[in-house]
Amino acid sequence: xxxREEFLAYQAQTTPFPIGVEVSHAxxxxxxxxxxxxxxxxxxxxxxxxxGHRHPKVVAAIEAQIGKYLxxxxxxxxxxxxxxxxxxxxxxxxxxxxDVSYFVNSGTEAIEACLKLxxxxxxxxxxxxxxxxxxxxxxxxxxxxxxxxxxxxxxxxLPEVYFMRFNNMADLELIDTDTAGVIVETxxxxxxxxxPSKEWMLAxxxxxxxxxxLLILDEIQAGFGRTGTLFAFEQFEIVPDILAxxxxxxxxxxxxxxxxxxxxxxxxxxxxxxxxxxxxxxHPVACAAAIxxxxxxxxxxxxxxxxxxxxxxxxxxxxxSIKEIRRIGMMFALxxxxxxxxxxxxxxxxxxxxxxxxxxxxxxxxxxxxxxxxSYEEMDRAVEGILEAIKTST
Numbered sequence: 001x002x003x004r005e006e007f008l009a010y011q012a013q014t015t016p017f018p019i020g021v022e023v024s025h026a027x028x029x030x031x032x033x034x035x036x037x038x039x040x041x042x043x044x045x046x047x048x049x050x051x052g053h054r055h056p057k058v059v060a061a062i063e064a065q066i067g068k069y070l071x072x073x074x075x076x077x078x079x080x081x082x083x084x085x086x087x088x089x090x091x092x093x094x095x096x097x098x099d100v101s102y103f104v105n106s107g108t109e110a111i112e113a114c115l116k117l118x119x120x121x122x123x124x125x126x127x128x129x130x131x132x133x134x135x136x137x138x139x140x141x142x143x144x145x146x147x148x149x150x151x152x153x154x155x156x157x158l159p160e161v162y163f164m165r166f167n168n169m170a171d172l173e174l175i176d177t178d179t180a181g182v183i184v185e186t187x188x189x190x191x192x193x194x195x196p197s198k199e200w201m202l203a204x205x206x207x208x209x210x211x212x213x214l215l216i217l218d219e220i221q222a223g224f225g226r227t228g229t230l231f232a233f234e235q236f237e238i239v240p241d242i243l244a245x246x247x248x249x250x251x252x253x254x255x256x257x258x259x260x261x262x263x264x265x266x267x268x269x270x271x272x273x274x275x276x277x278x279x280x281x282x283h284p285v286a287c288a289a290a291i292x293x294x295x296x297x298x299x300x301x302x303x304x305x306x307x308x309x310x311x312x313x314x315x316x317x318x319x320x321s322i323k324e325i326r327r328i329g330m331m332f333a334l335x336x337x338x339x340x341x342x343x344x345x346x347x348x349x350x351x352x353x354x355x356x357x358x359x360x361x362x363x364x365x366x367x368x369x370x371x372x373x374x375s376y377e378e379m380d381r382a383v384e385g386i387l388e389a390i391k392t393s394t
Contacts, residue, residue, distance in 0.1 A: 003034075019350065026053035029374050031355065039350070042370045042382050043357045047189070047221045047331075050248035051296045052371040058251035061292035065285045075103060075281040082287035089294050090259060093230060095239050100265045103257050103282030107220035107246030108136025110256040111183070113276045114242050115140050115158075117260065118181030118214045120267045120275060127158070128174050128182045128213070130166040132361050134190035135183065135218055144183050147190075147361045167196040172207045179213035181242070186232040189221040192362030193326040193333035201236035214241040214264075220256070221331070224248045224293070225303040225372050228310070228329035251293040253286040302372045306330050312376065313368070316383040321394045332368035339363035341393060348389035354382050 001009065003022055022034045029052055031039045044050055051058070065082060072078055087101045104110050119125060129135070129144040136142065142151055143158035151157065164171035166188055175182055184204065188194035208215040217240035222232040226248065229235050233243075241264070246256035268275030297303060306329045314327050317334065324335040336342050342358055346366050349356045356366050370382070 021350075028052040028054075029371050029378050037353060039353050039355050040378060040382050040385070041355045042368050042386075043355055044248070044369050044371050045252070046357060046367075047226060047247045047369045049252050050224050050226060050372050051251055051293060051300075051302065052373055053252065055251055055292070055296055057296050058253075058289050058292045061288040062253070062285055065288035069284060071280065071283060074277065074279045076277075080282070080284050080287075082284040082291065083282045086282075086287045086290050089291060090257070093294065094243070094259060097239050097241070097261050098243050098259045100262045101257050101259045102265065102268075102276065103255070103287065104246075104278050105254055105281050105283075106136075106256045107218075107244065108138045108141045108256075109278065109281070110220065110244040110246055110258045111135045111141040111144070111218065112138055113258045114183065114216045114218075114244050115144065115181060116276055117242060117258065117264060117268060118216060121264045122180045122212065122214060124178055124180035124213075125160050126176075126179045127161045128179055129161060129163055130184055130188070131163050132166065132188060132191035132194070133163075133183075133185055133218075134188075134361060135185075135220075150360065166191070166194055167200045169200060169203060172203055175207045175211055175213050177211050177213075179211060181214045181216050182208055183216040183218060185218045185220075185222070186236070187222040187227060187328055187331060189331070190359050190361045192335065192359050192365045193328065193331055193367070195326065195328050196236070198236050201233075201238055205238040208241070216240060216242045216244065218244045220244055220246045221369075222328075225297055225306055226329055226331050226369065228303065228307040230297070230303055232328070249293065250286045250290040251296075253283075253289040255283075255286040255290055256281075297372075300373065306372055309372070309374065309376075309379070313370075313379050313383070316379065317386065319387055319390050321390050326365075330368075330370060330372055333359065333362065333365040334368065335362075335365040337364070342366050344393040345386075345389045348393050349385055352385040352389055354385035354389070356386065 024032050024034045090101045131146040133146040135145050164174045223245045243259045249255045310330045326333040346356050
């Protein structure tokens with residue numbers, strides 16, 4: 001059997017129709033297949049490679065850590081310099097109240113732990129989330145996701161989860177003194193890049209403070225410069241009680257974290273002890289990569305140019321078939337008249353060497369989220385391919 005046949009025979013599949021690019025290597029903004037064809041990655045591996053594939057500083061940090069040690073003990077028992085240094089860096093770049101980090105393996109594990117922390121700290125059980133939200137695919141994170149099509153086959157899920165409409169003032173009344181936590185994507189990603197008003201975010205923060213409910217912000221997609229600020233919540237002048245981060249955190253390595261105050265985090269260490277436990281969370285190689293990723297964002301001043309690049313790309317993507325472009329920073333949704341048309345455009349883009357991708361909960365749109373350091377010349381090439389794909393698909 002060849003590699004494609006072995007992939008289909010021995011690897012579990014997520015859909016009946018995987019994209020099927022056979023990857024040889026990836027650098028910067030380009031993924032290259034085994035036949036030498038280059039693909040311009042306009043989704044950053046779904047918001048993961050914010051600083052591009054295999055950034056030299058990240059690769060150097062990984063290589064240096066591999067030369068010292070890999071896994072030595074489950075998270076929280078041994079003192080490991082990469083974990084300590086990363087926690088310190090996050091403390092420096094996050095506001096007061098988000099002081100202590102717990103490192104996990106992924107975004108969905110970060111969400112699971114956020115829900116546990118909210119229940120443990122408040123002693124309450126009710127969780128409020130948003131319609132069309134996406135927070136992951138394990139039982140807890142699926143329970144607070146708002147796409148019933150993705151959930152129904154796995155019920156029963158967590159009880160006492162209630163859903164409000166994103167950016168709807170009246171629905172904030174769902175938050176009351178029985179609520180342990182309110183979990184919200186600062187920018188709704190899988191719903192098709194839905195951006196809340198500052199007024200609503202301030203009211204959400206006020207309602208949580210008033211009722212004693214903990215505000216959990218999911219910045220798994222929106223964090224680390226994607227929206228034009230290091231973290232999206234900065235644009236709304238609020239601070240969450242608990243923050244979930246992952247995806248682009250470690251420059252392409254699997255990594256997640258949840259961050260809160262020292263007071264809240266202490267509750268996971270007793271009554272019972274090991275309130276959250278992870279074997280591979282905070283893996284020293286992933287932590288080293290995350291440190292390097294933050295340093296690249298800082299040293300190369302990538303975040304300050306995000307809005308200019310995003311605006312340039314948006315202006316270039318003018319086409320009568322596009323019903324709407326929703327954008328914040330370098331996080332885009334391009335909406336068309338139907339899901340069928342979107343699938344045709346995404347497939348045609350792949351044929352032309354441009355990687356785009358659809359949304360699970362907004363199939364009539366497709367996403368763009370290119371590396372933050374993409375060049376203007378590369379954006380021009382991407383636009384040429386996307387517009388050609390639209391032209392030949394409509």
